[in-house]
Amino acid sequence: EAGVAQSPRYKIIEKRQSVAFWCNPISGHATLYWYQQILGQGPKLLIQFQNNGVVDDSQLPKDRFSAERLKGVDSTLKIQPAKLEDSAVYLCASSPRGGMGETQYFGPGTRLLVL
């Protein structure tokens, strides 16, 4: 079974530029998560999708971050414009149904550096 795929693996941009990350979850998984992990910290949930609907985006900085999962399969996370403090690893995860306590399967992450 293929795991969660993410691209690119690394990205370096200048502040005020735009960037987009892509995630393809495990086939059949209804729930998709985007996390931001700043160096030395645990991951922080940015947004959770159930199929193509948003379940939780309470911690997403909506003035600059946006995400979509139009067909309920793969997803794109965008930052526009980027700030220095956005430098982090962006992790995508998926789970079968999004039930309480369900195991989440993580992708390799996209490491973003904003200069």
Next chain:
Amino acid sequence: KNEVEQSPQNLTAQEGEFITINCSYSVGISALHWLQQHPGGGIVSLFMLSSGKKKHGRLIATINIQEKHSSLHITASHPRDSAVYICAVSSEETSGSRLTFGEGTQLTVNP
């Protein structure tokens, strides 16, 4: 104060040593997860538990719901165990499967 706290933040051990990483949480939970993160960012789920104890190979995870505390033990540690170990909880107070993460414990096992 974070809802999930881990100790120690950093741990260095010699190969073969018994290792314990601790996690305390302050909210009601439906489950607690132990995760392993290697350099490069990918995260692997090690355990999910809501009571008692689970064992997988050289790894053992325990949880005490009354004390809101969990431990991850590694027996006969090996350099390949070097990674960041993260505790995360599914809170009863938040929606669905949202996880709240600790800040991780960086483990280095020297040969």
